[in-house]
Amino acid sequence: MAPPTPLSVATNSINRLLKEESSYRTELATQQRRVEQLQAGGADEDDAGNTEFRLRQEERAVEETKAVFGPLRERIAWAVEKLEGVLASGMAAGGPEVDAANDALVRAKATS
Numbered sequence: 001m002a003p004p005t006p007l008s009v010a011t012n013s014i015n016r017l018l019k020e021e022s023s024y025r026t027e028l029a030t031q032q033r034r035v036e037q038l039q040a041g042g043a044d045e046d047d048a049g050n051t052e053f054r055l056r057q058e059e060r061a062v063e064e065t066k067a068v069f070g071p072l073r074e075r076i077a078w079a080v081e082k083l084e085g086v087l088a089s090g091m092a093a094g095g096p097e098v099d100a101a102n103d104a105l106v107r108a109k110a111t112s
Contacts, residue, residue, distance in 0.1 A: 014108050021073075083104065084105065
C-alpha cells in the first residue's frame with residue numbers, strides 16, 4: 001500500500017478538524033439545553049437539593065466547551081494554509097484528490 005500523499009494528509013487533517021468542531025458544537029448545544037432546563041426549574045424531585053450545584057457544573061462545562069473553539073479555529077486556519085500551500089506547490093496532479101481538497105477548503109472557509 002502506497003503511503004498517503006501530502007495532499008491527502010492535509011485534506012484529511014481539515015476534514016478531521018471540521019468533524020471535531022461539529023462535535024463540539026453539538027456538545028455545546030446539549031449543554032446549553034441542560035443549563036436552560038436547570039434554570040427553568042427542571043430538577044427532579046430526588047435531585048432538588050443539588051440543582052444549584054448541577055447548574056454551576058453545567059455552566060462551567062459550557063464555558064470550557066466554548067474555550068475550545070478559539071484554538072480549534074486556529075488549527076483549522078493553519079491546516080487551510082497548509083493545504084493551500086500543497087495545492088499551490090503543484091504537488092497535486094489533479095483528479096479526485098484535488099477535488100476532495102478543494103471541497104475541504106470550501107467547507108473550512110464557510111465555517112470560519
